[in-house]
Amino acid sequence: MDTYTILTSMDWTPLIATHVVAALYALTIGPVNILRRRRDRTHRMLGYTWAAAMYYVCLSSFWIVSDGHFSWLHGLSAFTVVTVTLGIVGAVRGDRASHVGNMVGSYLGLLIAFGFAATVPSRLIPRLLASDPATAWFVGGFVAASVAALYLTLRPHRSGVRARRRARSLRPDPT
Numbered sequence: 001m002d003t004y005t006i007l008t009s010m011d012w013t014p015l016i017a018t019h020v021v022a023a024l025y026a027l028t029i030g031p032v033n034i035l036r037r038r039r040d041r042t043h044r045m046l047g048y049t050w051a052a053a054m055y056y057v058c059l060s061s062f063w064i065v066s067d068g069h070f071s072w073l074h075g076l077s078a079f080t081v082v083t084v085t086l087g088i089v090g091a092v093r094g095d096r097a098s099h100v101g102n103m104v105g106s107y108l109g110l111l112i113a114f115g116f117a118a119t120v121p122s123r124l125i126p127r128l129l130a131s132d133p134a135t136a137w138f139v140g141g142f143v144a145a146s147v148a149a150l151y152l153t154l155r156p157h158r159s160g161v162r163a164r165r166r167a168r169s170l171r172p173d174p175t
Helices: 003-009 014-035 041-061 072-093 096-119 124-131 133-154 158-170
Strands: none
Touching: 014 041, 014 096, 014 124, 014 133, 041 072, 041 096, 041 133, 072 096, 096 124, 124 133
16 A cells, blocks of 8 residues: 555544644643743743643544544543643632642643554554654654744743843942
């Protein structure tokens, strides 16, 4: 069977393609936001885009079914919609423990779903990797580059901070 036959038989619809790209985006940006310092504009902006991607991944999954049946992944999607929402509510209310717990938990759920989607041979991702690895690597690289560009655009500019500190240190002592 040639590559074209394999790819066309896999039903890569626009819904599935955008679902995969959003999931890869959320997978990539999650650790960037979890591991960096908190409570600044960059964290909030990355968090908004991550939450939007998570909602899209979860909600779009309800239109992706095998033989007309839902799987345990759909239950995880419903649960994740709730936990992402609770994480946002926690952030708005200033409940850091709720925010962190729900967001990190949501990310771990995404990792579990990705692990399943990427390792079960009958799923679309392993079949794409086997039939057309260049496309899979291109999409992964594109998503990683997009996350890097977004982060570099949003990150605080350190030169401005250093310049303000230097200006303060050069002021004459008022005493």
